[in-house]
Amino acid sequence: MAAELAKYLKVFNVGAQNTFVYRWNFILRSVFGIVPLIGTIYLWRAMFGSDASGHLSGYTYSQLILYFAMTIFVENLVTPTEDEWQIAGEIRDGRMNFLLLKPINYLAYRFTLYASYRVLYTAVLLPGIAVIFIVLREHITLPSHGFTWLAFAASTGLAALIQFFIAYALAMLAFWILEISTVIFIVFSIEYFLSGQVFPLDMLPPWLGAIVKWTPFPYELYFPVQIFMERISGAALATGLAIQAAWAVVMWLLAVGLWRLGIKRYEAVGG
């Protein structure tokens, strides 16, 4: 067991070092990432018009800003940036051979790499995120209950699992088709709107919101942010966490299942 852990700790280290080499790359990426946030803030400012103290779907202007700032924060924390492309690459050009020969579980290996990317990425970006939160401080309210932090952490962890397993399952398609980028982008565009990055999902028409609630997408970002903002509590919180956990399990089964099917027909190109 200890040996197992040491092995993956090594993988974690290597992943972190690789990420650190490209730190400028992702610092730049997040600097550019601020541009949409600026646009979003201006747009919603104009939405509130002259009445900045009003409400839209139960959000004050400050709450909306907190919503978008938190969404960006959680997104940086949990959204895989290159994992699906790397996994698909390893399948396509035969680099997988090298990994299959090692005494490691491929899913655990990739998950460790994903975790190390995310941890390092967040650590490097923390100063920048802090600056954003300081600039926007008059709009930021932290949770008032200690329990909220706990629920938020649990939900963010589950969101990370869902996002990773979806990315992994998508990459598995590379066993069957050569060019998976279109499929990735189709899923990505659905995730983009239904995970709450563009607008808070409780602004959807109620009938649509009721459907979306049962899909995995809100649990990738929107749900943890709602918990953080204490807009959801009690029974609704428990139900939400249960749905989120269920989706994490479903996506895990999908990821493992696709791997088993895929590896059977793997041809080890270039091996």
Added chain:
Amino acid sequence: MNRYVAIYRLTARNSLIREMNFKLNFLLWMVVELLWFVGQLAFIEVLYGQVQDIAGWSKWQVVTLVGVHQIVSQLFQAIFYVNLAALPELVRTGRLDLMLTLPVDAQFAISTRQVSFDCLVNSLVGIGIVTFAMTKLGTVPSPMQLALFAAAVPFGVAVHYAVMFGLSCMSFWFIRAQSFIHGYFNLFHIGRYPEAVFRGVFRFIFTWLIPIILVSNVPAKILARPLESPVAGLATLATATVIVLVGTRALWLLALRRYGSASS
């Protein structure tokens, strides 16, 4: 000049043949763009479920704006995007050498290697949306408006080109320029918001330094808000376009002086 036209015609023909070899991929890319576009329209629907107007813009005026953004950005993507996105790789591997030895201007050579016809189709979808939104607004554009609009669109495409070209040129200084390519999408993300929502220092930056908020707003206003001095808008867009084109050309020449090939 004729030589450039002839070269471009051949490039376009080759691209079409290539794309028809991968019909499924061609269709799937169209699906990607369509989903994205439908998402935009749904977003507008959500916004106008909350309020009647945004900074003086009505719902169908904003739909016109998003449709115009679709026309301009897809035209850019059809003609230039893939080529400019490939520049960092050309620089990294040193394959840029080949482009530099061609008997045409090197900027032309790297900018026009292939045409993406799927984006051209998506641009037509944009025209459809704009037409629909205009009907909802209950206005028929005058020939003058249409002429000004037709004049504004190429300027918009040129701004997209210059911004993306400038970002790609960063690859001469940074080896992994992938995040710059990413930056293009982040920047133009705000190009589909009504310019009236922007204020202060950011309004200045995104009007004059990186003129992304003019690109779709100027042509959209010519059609949907004709009372807001369309000629002045067009003149502003034209001036800003010339500035970014000249600026990025200078950046390119500077970058080439730095370039020392990769293999040697």
